[in-house]
Amino acid sequence: MESIVPGTKGFRLLDDIPFACTIVNIMYENKAPVAWTIEYADDKNTEVITDFDELVVEIESKQILLLGDVIRDIAKYLTPWENATTCRWINRACRNILSHPQHWITLNLANPPRGIRISRYLHYIIHLTLIEDASVKKVLRSVNLNGLQITDRDVGLLLKQCPNIEYLGLAGCFKLSYDLFPTLKTIPLTLHTLDLYMTPIMQWEITPLKNTSGELVQILPSCLVPLRLPSILLEAAIIVKDEEAYPPVWFLSTFVLDEYEEENMWSNKLTFLWTYSSLPVFYHESNTYAFQSPQVMNCWLLASSKFTKNILQPREPKKLPEKSVDAIDFQAQKVFASLNELKSSLEAQVNELTNAVEAAKIEHQVAKNEYEIAQQRRTDVEKQVNRAVLALSLGEAQVEPPNRSGKILNLAGDDKLPLLPSPAVIQDISRALDQQYFAVYDDFLGHIHAMQLYEEVVYFYHSDQSPFHFEQGALAGGKTGRNLRYEMPSVRGDHVLWLEGTEVNCPISIAATLRQLDRLVLERLAAINSELQRCSLIRHRVMITCYPGQGSSYVKHCDNPNGNGRKLTAIFYLNPQWEEEDGGELQIHRLDHSITRIPPIFDRLVLFFSNERVPHQVAPSYAKRFALTVWYMDWDEYMDAQVFTDQTADIHERTRIEKEIDKFHSQSEP
Ligand SMILES: O=C(O)CCC(=O)C(=O)O
Ligand SMILES: [Fe+2]
Structure with a gap:
């Protein structure tokens, strides 16, 4: 003054x-x-x-200061030390402004008395008129509000009103909340540094806060410093300023002081710490923070002066190293790259496996086709083998069908045989077969031949000396004739004798009759009948039957219900004294449901297709009724039936036959 x-x-x-x-x-x-x-x-x-x-x-330079007002109004809010230093700063700063207008003001305010509204306090200061039209708010660049009961709103207000603040120190401002950061983001900032040492902001993001120049605001965090400590716990947060790193590398050092430790021991520790940190240190005691001892106070002063010195010097806006961000990006990119690599390799694996599956599918299909072809070939070969075996057993010289249907053989002895029906009659027979599936031809052998045959047959039937013996007519036998066979006189009442015609003791009349039948059927009829023409016919051995009278019969049936190979049934009757009351007529069931009754009269030949087109039965016979039955087989069908009846089919057939037996039982029971 x-x-x-x-x-x-x-x-x-x-x-x-x-x-x-x-x-x-x-x-x-x-x-x-x-x-x-x-x-x-x-x-x-x-x-x-x-x-x-x-x-x-x-003052000399004609600038005007309201020093008294400044000192009076501010001083009452200041600690003694702050009173001393701050006023001096303002004083000095104001003088600086006068001589170097580009310089700026630092306010370092703390610990206002209780009950003072901080907003009013700030408001007053920042609107303080210093020079004609330049207010504090225009030159205020650095503000320390350490320890003030300042709220987010106050900070917001301050920063809004003082658009040039580059440094804001809020160390120990406990009313601040995590809302501070959203608030700051809404304000145009010139801030370079936000100093939050020891300020318990519980949540905040390290999300970069940018100022109006697009620079990142350096936040010196202390929010992670735990504040609820036992009364003797002393804490210091040390920031090691690493210009290369972002966010600033900082370390928290917590050490618990033994209650009985010498006071100056921990103050020494603090001094040691502060040489590296220039931080204020607070001692926690029932939620208030104060300097604890002269030593600490000294430390504080030392730190403050360092601090003040630092912040009073105009700083170049700090360029925050983007390297670290890059480093994070780099890390992320590395992770992405490795994930992408993994993805690609997995995709490649999936593709590989998909291809393998496709290839396997194709291989499977090829193998399946080959298997089917092989199976087919096996079946064909089996067929050939079986045919050969069968042909052998049938006395056929070859496996191929005996292609002799329709071929006149003119065998030795044929000339001694009875005359065949005229071609016209044979035509009639063929036409009848075509139209009604059966034909009747009388006087087939002529009386003499037929009688010879009759006598032989009767002899076989009655004589104990006969080399051949009749047995009960059997039923079923399935497609092959080898399956389940059974005898049931109520269903089939005849006695039968099977002969090849070539047996040593077989009378000539039988062989002659068979030859005569073959000449008619195989050589003549098969030559002109279109249906027979299509088949390779062979004759099966002969079946001589005798229905013994007493009402013996054969129920309605078909000779080839199941593709057993029988094509044409030929029955030659040998009953010289047949009377109507003897019954025993062959009853053919026509498709129009009518029944044609054919008495089994002497020398009568009946021909009919053996399949389901001609169901027939033998009516009860009351006299002995003799007949000779021959089946002409369709070679292919017969072979197939013999060769290709597998086990499963056999079992099915057996079941069917068993059902049939049951049915017959129920039919025949009175
Ligand atoms: O002798 C008959 O008239 C017919 C016999 C018969 O149908 C047969 O044995 O299958
Ligand atoms: Fe029959």
Whole structure:
């Protein structure tokens, strides 16, 4: 205040209106000024002022400071130390502004008295008029509000009103919340650094906060410092400023002090720490933070002065190394790349396996086809083998069908045989077969031949000396004739004798009759009948039957219900004294449901197709009824029936036959 001497120009603020004045006199008491006499410029009135703070002085450079107001208003909120230092800073800063207008002001404010609304306090300071039209808010670049009961709203307000703040220190401002960061994002910031040492912001993102220049705001976090500590726990957060790293590498060092430890021991530790950190350190005690000891206080002062020195120096806006972000990206990219690689390799594996599956499918199909072809070939070969075996057993010289149907053989002895029917009659027979599936031809052998045969047959039947013996006619036998056979006289009442015709003791009349039948059927009929023409016919051995009378019969049936190979049935009757009351007629069931009754009269030949087109039965016979039955087989069908009746088919057939037996039983029971 030495510069304030009589003659100094000044202003007096009355209701915030400055009135220009000049100091005309100063009264001293013990060398301290106690009263000023001033003269107003406009009305030349004089006034004695005893309150130094009311004085507005004009300093050499003609800039005006309201120092008294500043000191008075701020000082009451300051700690003694802050009072001392802060006022000095302001003072110094203001002077700097005067001489170097590009310089900026730092405010370091802390620990206002209780009950003071912080917003009013801030408001006052930042609107403090320093020079004509330059307010604090325009030159305020760095603010320390350490320890103030400041809220997010206050911070927001401050930053909004002071658009040039580059450094904001909020160490120990416990009312701040995690809302601070969303708030900051809504404000245009010039901030370079937000200092949050020891400020318990519980949640915040490391999401970069950018200022209006697009630079990342460096946040010096302390939110991770646990604050709820036992009373003797002392904490320090150490930031090691690594210019290369972002976010700043920082370390938290927590050490618990033994309650009985010498006080200066831990203060030594702190001093040690602070040389690296320049941090304020607070001692936790029932939720208030204060300096604990002179040593700590000294440390604080030391740290503060370092700190202050740092922040008072204008700094180049820090370019945050993007390298670290790159590093994170790089990591992420590495992970992505490895995942992509994995994906590709898995895809490749899937493709490989898919191809393998496809290839296997094709191979499977090829193998299946080959298997089927092989099976077919096996079946064909089997067929050949079986045919050969069968042909052998039948006395056939070859496996192929005996292609002799329709071929006139003119065998030795044929000339001794009876005359065959005329071609016209044979035509009639063929036509009858075509139209009604059966034909009747009488006087087939002629009386003499037929009688010879009859006598032989009767002899066989009655004589004990006969080399051949009749047996009960059997039923079924299935497609092959080898399956389940059974005898049931109520169903089939005849006695039968099977002969090849070539047996040593076989009478000539039988062989002759067979030859005569073959000449008719195989050589003549098969030559002109279109249905027979299509087959390779062979004759089966002969079946001589005798229905013994007493109502013996054969129920309605078909000779070839199942493709057993029988094509044409030929029955030659040998009953010379047949009377109507003897019954025993062959009854053919026609498709129109009518029944043709054919008495079994002597020398009568009946021909009919053996399959389901001609169901027939033998009516009860009351006299002995002899007949000779021959089946002409369709070679192919017969072979197939013999060769290709497999086991399963046999079992089915057997079941069917068993059912048939049951049915016959129920039919024949009275
Ligand atoms: O002798 C008959 O008239 C017919 C016999 C018969 O149908 C047969 O044995 O299958
Ligand atoms: Fe029959």
